[in-house]
Amino acid sequence: MPDHAPQPVDRQLPTDEARDLLSLVRDIVHREIAPKAAEEEEAGRFPREIFTLLSDAGLLGLVYDSEFGGGDQPYEVYLQVLEELAAARLTVGLGVSVHTLSCHALAGYGTKEQQAEHLPPMLGGGLLGAYCLSEPASGSDAASLRTKAVRDGDHGDHWVIDGTKAWITHGGVADFYTVLARTGGEGARGVTAFLVPGDAEGLSAAAPEKKMGMKGSPTAQVHFDGVRVPDSRRIGEEGQGFAIALSALDSGRLGIAACAIGVAQAALDEALAYATERRQFGRPIADFQGLRFMLADMATQIEAGRALYLSAARLRDAGRPFAKQAAMAKLLCTDAAMKVTTDAVQILGGYGYTADFPVERLMREAKVLQIVEGTNQIQRMVIARHLAGPETR
Structure with missing residues (x-):
């Protein structure tokens, strides 16, 4: 290496x-x-x-x-x-x-x-959190979640949570879980947020998923079997949970965008170092125009993605609407990461396909960023709604 x-x-x-x-x-x-x-x-x-x-x-x-x-x-x-x-x-x-x-x-x-x-x-204080929104049957359609929370106790001062959450990062190792559960009728208005301690009785995690990349990050189903939490751990008003979740996701999408540009930058750094050191036909392969243009395109995509996520962040910091720009940043940056890491593997040739160099790992990791916190197809739907209004039915 x-x-x-x-x-x-x-x-x-x-x-x-x-x-x-x-x-x-x-x-x-x-x-x-x-x-x-x-x-x-x-x-x-x-x-x-x-x-x-x-x-x-x-x-x-x-x-x-x-x-x-x-x-x-x-x-x-x-x-x-x-x-x-x-x-x-x-x-x-x-x-x-x-x-x-x-x-x-x-x-x-x-x-x-x-x-x-x-x-x-x-x-x-050293605690680590997890975010529990997705379920086995409700991913992109998060408002259809089925995990339930029912009031309990003589004065209704506790809640009992039952259900299963899926694709939970830090599932099984988190110290606390922010959990979205159904406390009312169907749809978005029946969802409430709770703060559940990781050691709560009745809370357990399945074995971590076996993933293509990010193998060091546990992703697991989390089961709630009669988990009791006091009403003092309810966050916001009853029925406000879905609005809370959406506001968090707008910010979370910016986090994914930034992570994607980090992965892409690492891949470009590796590809550039290899291209300037690897010699073929008596000169560094970075001298060949086809490869130089690939590097130029990779760097341009990274700079464009970084500029977009920072522009969205500055809107957020100024207290201005940024949901559209967050979706755009998540879309552009994660697609760029997939393209840049794929090109980095190509530049390294056979070496890029081996675990001796990090670009194969970066390529595998980039893929998940197009999926988490709203697939890129969902991001396109979000952007289009901001541009043209809701879909007619």
């Missing part, structure tokens, strides 16, 4: 604090994440100690209020942190994105009392 250190991305950051933050992230990546990424992914090992380290460093609550242990950072900065982490190991970058998503409901819709009790350990 070529021994090289890719040049850091020249980032536009709004403050000196943000620049120091990115330096800290790059140091952690260089010392703790990148050296073991390939070996641990091949072994399917989940790096819990890395998430503990990131929590201790204040990197698991960057976008939330410092009053509760967060970092008070704008999305513009947070997403670039995610990109750096994902470039080193997608299991870590996507894991931080999922954790941030799992904190969104409580941070945005919880009472001050709930936030004061639960957010500090979630944001900086």
Whole structure:
């Protein structure tokens, strides 16, 4: 494998604090994440100690209020942190994105009392979260979820949750689960959000799915068999859960976009290093125009994706609508990651198809980013609705 250190991305950051933050992230990546990424992914090992380290460093609550242990950072900065982490190991970058998503409901819709009790350990106390929306029979059609929560107790002061959630990142290893469950009638208006502790009686996880990529990140079904939670762990009003979920997904899509550009950047770095070192016909293969044009296209797609996700992030930071742009960023960035990683494998030729070089792993990982948090077909539907209004029936 070529021994090289890719040049850091020249980032536009709004403050000196943000620049120091990115330096800290790059140091952690260089010392703790990148050296073991390939070996641990091949072994399917989940790096819990890395998430503990990131929590201790204040990197698991960057976008939330410092009053509760967060970092008070704008999305513009947070997403670039995610990109750096994902470039080193997608299991870590996507894991931080999922954790941030799992904190969104409580941070945005919880009472001050709930936030004061639960957010500090979630944001900086070493806890790790999971987000439970999808089910075996409801993925893109999330409003049709069947997991139920029923009031219980003499005064209705508890809820009993029954059902199964599917495709849950950190399923079985999370310390808390943000759970969307049906408390009313059919459709979106009958859904409520709950904060469920990971050690709740009746909560269990199936064996992790055997996946094409991201083998170090556990993805599993999570079963709720008579799980009792107090009403004080209900987030928001009854029936507000689906709106809470959608607001979280808009932000989560930006996290996926940033992770995708991280994966693509890592693939470009590997391809460029190989192309400048590999010699054929007496010169580096980077001298050949066909390959040079491939590298140029890869770099252009990455820059375009980065610019789009940052533009959407700045809208969010300014308090302006950003749902359309988030869907566009998720679509463009993940499609770009798939194309760039595929081209990186092609540039490395036979070597690219082996596990001796990281580009084959990056290509496998890029695929899942076109699927999670709304498939790219769903993103196109979202964008079209913003442009032309709802579909007529």
